Amino acid sequence: MRLIPYIILAYLALGLQVGLSEYVMWNGAKPNFVLLAAVFIAINAPRDAALLGCFGLGIVQDLLTAQAPGLHALSYGLLGMMLSNAQSAVYRRHPLTHVTVACLGGVITTVILYVQSAVWSRWIDESTPPAVRLSLANLLLGIVYTAALAPFVIGVLQRIRVAFSFQPPRRGHRM
Amino acid sequence: MRQLKFHHVFSSLMVLAFVVAFLFPLFSTRQKPQLTVLFAPVSRPASWFGNWLRNKFDPPKATPDDRTADDVRDENEQLRIALIHMSEQLAFLKKINADRAQLGSIREFCTPVQVLGGDASSALRETLQLNGSTTTSIAVDQPVLYSDGLAGRVSHAGPLGAQVRLITDEGFRLMGSFCRYERSDDGGLKLLKITTTPPILMGIGRNRMKVENLDMKEIEAAKIQIGDWVTLDDSSWPEQLRGYPVGKIVEIRPRPSNALFAELRIEPQGALTRLREVMVMNRTSQATAGTD
Numbered sequence: 205m206r207l208i209p210y211i212i213l214a215y216l217a218l219g220l221q222v223g224l225s226e227y228v229m230w231n232g233a234k235p236n237f238v239l240l241a242a243v244f245i246a247i248n249a250p251r252d253a254a255l256l257g258c259f260g261l262g263i264v265q266d267l268l269t270a271q272a273p274g275l276h277a278l279s280y281g282l283l284g285m286m287l288s289n290a291q292s293a294v295y296r297r298h299p300l301t302h303v304t305v306a307c308l309g310g311v312i313t314t315v316i317l318y319v320q321s322a323v324w325s326r327w328i329d330e331s332t333p334p335a336v337r338l339s340l341a342n343l344l345l346g347i348v349y350t351a352a353l354a355p356f357v358i359g360v361l362q363r364i365r366v367a368f369s370f371q372p373p374r375r376g377h378r379m
Numbered sequence: 380m381r382q383l384k385f386h387h388v389f390s391s392l393m394v395l396a397f398v399v400a401f402l403f404p405l406f407s408t409r410q411k412p413q414l415t416v417l418f419a420p421v422s423r424p425a426s427w428f429g430n431w432l433r434n435k436f437d438p439p440k441a442t443p444d445d446r447t448a449d450d451v452r453d454e455n456e457q458l459r460i461a462l463i464h465m466s467e468q469l470a471f472l473k474k475i476n477a478d479r480a481q482l483g484s485i486r487e488f489c490t491p492v493q494v495l496g497g498d499a500s501s502a503l504r505e506t507l508q509l510n511g512s513t514t515t516s517i518a519v520d521q522p523v524l525y526s527d528g529l530a531g532r533v534s535h536a537g538p539l540g541a542q543v544r545l546i547t548d549e550g551f552r553l554m555g556s557f558c559r560y561e562r563s564d565d566g567g568l569k570l571l572k573i574t575t576t577p578p579i580l581m582g583i584g585r586n587r588m589k590v591e592n593l594d595m596k597e598i599e600a601a602k603i604q605i606g607d608w609v610t611l612d613d614s615s616w617p618e619q620l621r622g623y624p625v626g627k628i629v630e631i632r633p634r635p636s637n638a639l640f641a642e643l644r645i646e647p648q649g650a651l652t653r654l655r656e657v658m659v660m661n662r663t664s665q666a667t668a669g670t671d
Contacts, residue, residue, distance in 0.1 A: 218499065219421020222508050226497035226652045227429025232585050236501040252385050259392055267414050268508065269500035270534065270544060273407050274400030276500070281393050310501075317502050320401055328405070336550040338502050339584065346501040 205253040206369045210245070213361075213368075214261055217241035222268055233345035238265045239309045240350065240357045242280040246287035247296050247305060248362075248370045258284030270336075275320055279313040286312075297362055299355035306354035310347030318343060415495055415508040415540025422496045422508070430653065439650065454560075457568040485619055489524060489658035490516065492541075497652050503584055505548035505652055506534065509541040511659065517541045522616060522660040527648035528624035529611055530657050541659075545651045546625065551582035554613040555590075555625055557603055575601050577612060578643070580625065586650055588626065590643040595633055598641045605631060609645050617660065624648070 217237045225234040238261055245257040262277035269276070287294070287305060295301050318338055325337040399407045415422075446454075493510040511517045513536050523530045523543045531551070534544035544551060557573040575597055578590040590609075609625045630644035 215418070216421055219418040220425050221499045222415070222418055222496035223422030223425030224429045224496070225499070225501075227426070227433045232503060234501050234503065238499070239501070252389075255385075255389050259389070259396075263396075264414065265499050267411060268418070269498050269502070270504040270506045270542065270548070271408075271500050271502055272400045272404035273411050274396035274398075278393060278396040278400060281389070281396065313501065316400075317500070320404070321502075323401070324404055336504070336548070338549070342503045342584075343501065346503070350501070 205245075205249045205257065206367070209367045209369075210257055213241050213244075214238075214264065217261070218264055218268060221265065230349055231345060232339070232342045233349045235353050236310070236313070236346065236350045237353075237357070238262075238276070239280070239283075239313060240306060240354055241361075242283060243287070243302070243305050243309050243354070244358050244361045244365075246284045246309075247291060247294055247301070248365055248368065249288075250370065251288040251291075253370075254288040255281065255284045271317065272320065275316055276313065279316045280309070282316075283309045283312050299359065302354040302358040303351045306351040306358070307347060310350050314340075314343040314347060411535060413512070413535050413537040413540035413542055415542065416510060416512060417539055418508075419495050419510055423493070423510070426494070426496045426655075430655065433653070454568060457566075461568060485524065485623070485660070486658065488619060488662045489660045490662070491656055492517070492659050493656055494654050503549075505545040505582065505584060505586075507531070507543040507545065507652070507654065507657065509533075509543060509657070509659070511541050512536065512538050513541075514538055516661045517659055518661065522620060524620075524623070524658045524660060525649065525651070525654050525656075528626065529620070530647075530651055530654065533659065543657065545582070546580070547582045547584065547586050547588055547647065547651055549582055549584045551588075553580050553611065553616070553625070554578070555580050555609045556612040556622075557601070557607050557628075558610055559604075559607045573601050573603060573607065575603070578609070580609065580645060586646060586652065587629075588645040588647075590645065591634060591640060593641050593643070594639055595641045596639075598631060598643075603628065603631065603643075605629060620660070 217240070220237045225237070228235060242258045242261045246254045249257055258280040259277050262280035265276040266273040286308065318340055321336060321338045495508045495510050497508065498504040498506040509517065517533060517536045519533055519536050521533045523532060529546055531543045531545040531548070533541055535542040546553065554577050556577065557575060559571055559573065560568050561571045563569045576593055579592050580588045580590055583589050605628050607628045609628065611620050611623045611625055626645040626647040628643055629646045632642055634640040634642040
């Protein structure tokens with residue numbers, strides 16, 4: 205996988221997540237553009253690149269939230285592990301695949317975010333940022349919202365996947 | 380020597396992420412660097428576009444108001460007079476008491492900072508990412524204001540960005556007091572402070588806060604009603620902000636778990652997560668900029 209297109213994709217996804225997600229909120233649910241980018245990488249890139257790519261997206265997203273760092277990195281890392289193992293069984297271009305894998309990614313992220321907040325809100329004062337108890341309903345609605353966007357976003361990314369050179373090239377940057 | 384393989388490195392990263400997120404979240408959250416400014420070239424136009432889109436398809440709704448235009452005009456006139464009167468009084472107080480010179484306009488203690496966007500997580504945390512950093516004298520715990528009241532507090536600040544935790548973020552707590560404008564005997568308007576047990580405001584997300592520590596009897600006795608103002612009355616905030624508006628009461632009802640206690644819902648005047656610019660109170664005096 206080429207490094208420069210990956211960095212551009214990550215930059216755009218994270219920039220959109222910070223700048224746009226508050227304005228396109230629906231009933232308290234926000235779309236997760238970074239998750240969609242992670243899904244795209246996970247279903248296309250070779251195993252090692254997919255794992256590192258997903259983890260990298262998560263770690264930078266962690267630095268732009270009020271949550272404890274490591275939560276998104278762990279979630280997307282797990283997603284990368286699951287999807288890169290199932291790549292041969294996945295029809296990458298089908299919209300239904302995009303919806304399903306986005307749902308899977310959303311569920312993994314939600315479980316990790318929710319469990320962490322539920323555990324820590326029992327131990328320390330809920331007003332402390334990493335211990336804030338999250339609303340499960342909003343998180344679940346966020347999965348639906350992100351999954352609904354998946355065919356469009358991942359569909360567009362699939363059309364330009366050549367730029368990422370997911371099959372290892374003979375020359376150029378590799379990850 | 381045993382060769383280091385990719386899966387060893389990746390497993391170590393995953394274990395590290397788990398440890399940092401689940402075992403040491405307090406420490407890691409405090410030490411987290413801010414990278415907000417790096418994403419400004421994308422997040423700023425995206426935020427502008429999102430704001431335009433939102434205003435086009437879902438413009439902000441005005442607060443329901445059943446007053447007639449004449450009443451509003453009359454009240455406006457009275458407030459102008461009251462403001463002039465108070466400004467004169469303040470100027471006089473400044474002259475006679477040098478120690479109180481700091482009671483000047485709060486704006487003088489603040490630096491305007493552009494907002495780049497909201498929280499990047501899907502976890503619905505209410506934070507703002509600022510286009511400012513420690514290099515522009517922004518530091519953790521500085522109060523953040525906007526044109527209609529209090530917005531929050533700086534929760535993280537680094538050389539590459541800063542983050543504000545909004546007062547409506549889940550779990551955010553502050554102490555306040557109630558007040559309302561009432562007509563005085565001479566037909567003018569006066570600000571009436573309502574004395575109650577100090578209400579503890581707690582953020583509950585989606586641009587709302589709640590108060591749960593007052594009982595229904597006290598609410599009725601103090602005649603607290605929808606539309607009353609809640610102002611800051613908290614010793615952990617700078618003295619200059621005492622009495623600064625936090626929001627308005629939008630709902631009063633018995634608490635579902637205990638009907639003897641009241642649950643008050645409070646909303647800020649504006650949608651805090653969609654602010655385009657905020658004022659960071661990063662000056663201790665009108666002349667010097669720096670941290671407290």
